[in-house]
Amino acid sequence: MAAKQGSSGQATGRAGSAWLHAARAGRRAVQQGILADQHERLAALTADRRTFHESMASIHRGTERRHLAAAQLHDARARRMSDWPQDRAAPPLGLAEVAETCETPSAALALIGADHRQLAVSSSDQLSRSALDLEYILGLGPATDAAKWICTVSASGPAVDGLWPGYGSELAALGALSVIAVPLTSEGICIGTLAVFDPPPDLAGSGILAWVADALTDGLQLGPDANPELYETADLRPVVNQAAGLLSERIPCPIGDALSLIRARAYAEATSPETIARRIVSGELKIN
Amino acid sequence: MSTPDMRLADAFVALAGTPDDSYDVARHLSVLTGHSVALLGVGAVGAVLRAGDQGAVRVSASDPRVTQLETGAVDRCEGPGHDCCRTGALPETVLDTAPAHQRWPHYTPRALALGYTRVAALPLTVREETVGALVLLHSRSTPLTPVELALGRSLATAAATALVRERELTRSRVLTSQLELALTSRIVIEQAKGVLANRMTLSMDQAFDVLRSHARSHRVKLADVALDVVEGRLNIADPHAA
Numbered sequence: 001m002a003a004k005q006g007s008s009g010q011a012t013g014r015a016g017s018a019w020l021h022a023a024r025a026g027r028r029a030v031q032q033g034i035l036a037d038q039h040e041r042l043a044a045l046t047a048d049r050r051t052f053h054e055s056m057a058s059i060h061r062g063t064e065r066r067h068l069a070a071a072q073l074h075d076a077r078a079r080r081m082s083d084w085p086q087d088r089a090a091p092p093l094g095l096a097e098v099a100e101t102c103e104t105p106s107a108a109l110a111l112i113g114a115d116h117r118q119l120a121v122s123s124s125d126q127l128s129r130s131a132l133d134l135e136y137i138l139g140l141g142p143a144t145d146a147a148k149w150i151c152t153v154s155a156s157g158p159a160v161d162g163l164w165p166g167y168g169s170e171l172a173a174l175g176a177l178s179v180i181a182v183p184l185t186s187e188g189i190c191i192g193t194l195a196v197f198d199p200p201p202d203l204a205g206s207g208i209l210a211w212v213a214d215a216l217t218d219g220l221q222l223g224p225d226a227n228p229e230l231y232e233t234a235d236l237r238p239v240v241n242q243a244a245g246l247l248s249e250r251i252p253c254p255i256g257d258a259l260s261l262i263r264a265r266a267y268a269e270a271t272s273p274e275t276i277a278r279r280i281v282s283g284e285l286k287i288n
Numbered sequence: 289m290s291t292p293d294m295r296l297a298d299a300f301v302a303l304a305g306t307p308d309d310s311y312d313v314a315r316h317l318s319v320l321t322g323h324s325v326a327l328l329g330v331g332a333v334g335a336v337l338r339a340g341d342q343g344a345v346r347v348s349a350s351d352p353r354v355t356q357l358e359t360g361a362v363d364r365c366e367g368p369g370h371d372c373c374r375t376g377a378l379p380e381t382v383l384d385t386a387p388a389h390q391r392w393p394h395y396t397p398r399a400l401a402l403g404y405t406r407v408a409a410l411p412l413t414v415r416e417e418t419v420g421a422l423v424l425l426h427s428r429s430t431p432l433t434p435v436e437l438a439l440g441r442s443l444a445t446a447a448a449t450a451l452v453r454e455r456e457l458t459r460s461r462v463l464t465s466q467l468e469l470a471l472t473s474r475i476v477i478e479q480a481k482g483v484l485a486n487r488m489t490l491s492m493d494q495a496f497d498v499l500r501s502h503a504r505s506h507r508v509k510l511a512d513v514a515l516d517v518v519e520g521r522l523n524i525a526d527p528h529a530a
Contacts, residue, residue, distance in 0.1 A: 059415065111471060119471040187460035191467060220467060236471065238478045242492055245482020245518065255479055255518055281482070281492070 018081055022074035025215075029067035036060035069101065069211035070218060076100045095124035098194065101212055106176065106197040108132045108143070109216065111234055112190065116147045120234035128197060130174050133272045134167055136237075137263045141167045142181035143193035150190050154180040154204055171197075182209050184217045191220060243277035247287060261287055296439075299323035303446040313337070313451065317348035320422070320447040325350045327443070328436050330426040331404055334358040336369035337412065337420035337451065345420075357398050358423060367395040372409035372421035377441075380408040380431045403427055410440050412448035419448055473511035480514035484524065498524060 036057045043053035076097040099107040108128035111120045118136050123129035135141035141164050146153045156178030161168025171179065176197040184192040194213045196203070203209060219230045240262060247258035262280070265287065266273045279285035302319045317335045324333040334349035336358055345362045347369075349355040361367025371391075372378045381388055383405055388396045399407060404425040412420035422444045424432065432440070477499065484495040499517070502524050503510040516522035 056415065111467070113468055113472065119468070119475065186464055187457045189460060189464045191464050231467065231470070234471075236474050236478065241475050241478035242482040242485070245479035245484075246486040247482075248479075248518075249483045249486040281485075 018074045018078035022071045025067045025071035029064045032060045032064035065211045066214040070215035072101045073097050095122050099124040104196040104199040108195045111192040112147050120236045122234050127174050134170050137267050140164050142179045143195045146181035146183045146193045147190045150183045152182045182213045184213050240273045240277040243280040321350040330424045332425045334423040361395045364394050366392045368407050368409035369421040369423045378409040410444045412444050414448045414452040477514040480517040
């Protein structure tokens with residue numbers, strides 16, 4: 001009973017906190033909108049500094065959209081927490097809110113290292129999680145390219161497999177036919193990627209995905225929109241890394257090689273790296 | 289031989305700079321003051337820059353004596369640079385007057401002693417944020433022309449834009465590396481648990497206890513111990529073996 005009350009209280013607290021975040025982000029969006037309006041008015045009135053005011057208006061408008069996207073994410077989170085059953089522990093802020101904001105069924109976040117490899121992942125559902133696993137195993141895919149080239153990457157139908165051999169057919173087997181991936185960048189540095197699967201046709205040109213990516217970047221970094229839950233709850237694949245440590249000692253080999261062995265085995269058995277890792281850790285699977 | 293247009297273009301290219309690992313604020317301020325003297329035809333130029341949130345201020349000038357003058361003004365919270373940072377552009381002021389002596393009792397006599405009779409200050413502003421001031425000193429009989437002041441404002445804006453851009457880039461690099469470090473530290477700890485679990489035939493929880501005990505007893509960060517284990521630099525003895 002105590003556990004139930006704790007969960008409910010946690011969910012209610014999280015809803016309140018999310019409303020607060022949403023309200024703050026909304027206020028910041030309004031402030032930026034007012035500044036953009038002022039510069040747009042001045043641009044129309046003053047001929048000599050028109051370029052300057054137009055440029056300032058554009059900067060404030062972009063920041064306004066970024067804050068609006070953050071407000072939408074927290075708003076979705078708050079609504080989800082308000083309706084959350086009392087007897088279930090509240091889930092962390094996740095990609096479900098991102099998917100809802102982007103009006104897409106499935107969304108995946110990958111935080112990456114300097115080598116563009118996944119460090120930690122979050123997903124809205126099983127399909128997006130499997131797609132993340134696929135990129136982790138193959139070392140290629142839309143999110144990997146979005147991070148490498150720091151640009152939006154999209155493909156659908158047969159073009160997916162044409163761009164990333166092996167990835168497209170597996171993605172289709174999972175039930176997704178199209179994908180868009182955008183980088184999460186801060187001052188030109190890519191810290192992660194957001195991928196959406198089977199997005200609505202008008203999403204690519206709407207700008208929403210980029211604004212949500214910006215809002216997620218703000219949430220991941222220390223700033224007024226920081227949301228520690230986002231990175232604290234991201235999955236670092238602990239069991240895969242434990243298994244890699246174990247293999248590297250047993251074989252012996254460098255950790256990187258051990259991780260490659262796990263990925264190769266997962267590919268060969270058409271299963272997740274976690275499944276292989278669990279079997280290694282339990283002693284059921286011996287790789288030498 | 290360079291034309292005035294070419295010199296102007298050179299100045300803006302130099303001020304735009306290439307914010308990268310070798311970027312140096314002192315050098316940037318020196319470029320700003322040097323080009324400002326040459327293009328505006330004034331006697332000397334000083335730059336006062338607020339260096340961050342802690343109230344620290346950096347000063348640079350085209351002449352070391354003016355650097356001293358502006359540094360003294362910053363220390364006493366007076367002078368055209370200080371006032372400009374607080375209130376925006378400062379109209380040109382004739383120094384050898386009672387109001388100037390009254391307003392800046394420390395600054396005015398020293399500027400006059402250096403031979404400067406007039407001073408103006410332009411804010412270093414980006415996106416409505418004033419990050420510093422450009423102080424223009426001269427001893428001409430006439431004030432700076434509107435064209436010269438407009439050019440000064442453009443130089444100040446170009447310099448401030450590059451400075452703020454570099455500041456944002458540095459902040460972003462720090463935040464990004466903090467995030468990556470936080471994630472990789474947690475990953476390496478998991479890998480070290482695997483190494484020790486295999487080496488000492490322990491469960492993952494027991495392996496973590498061994499790591500944590502070692503870190504505590506040696507007053508080292510857990511992530512550092514884990515990295516040493518993973519990279520083979522540390523062979524932790526099994527505390528249960530004895």
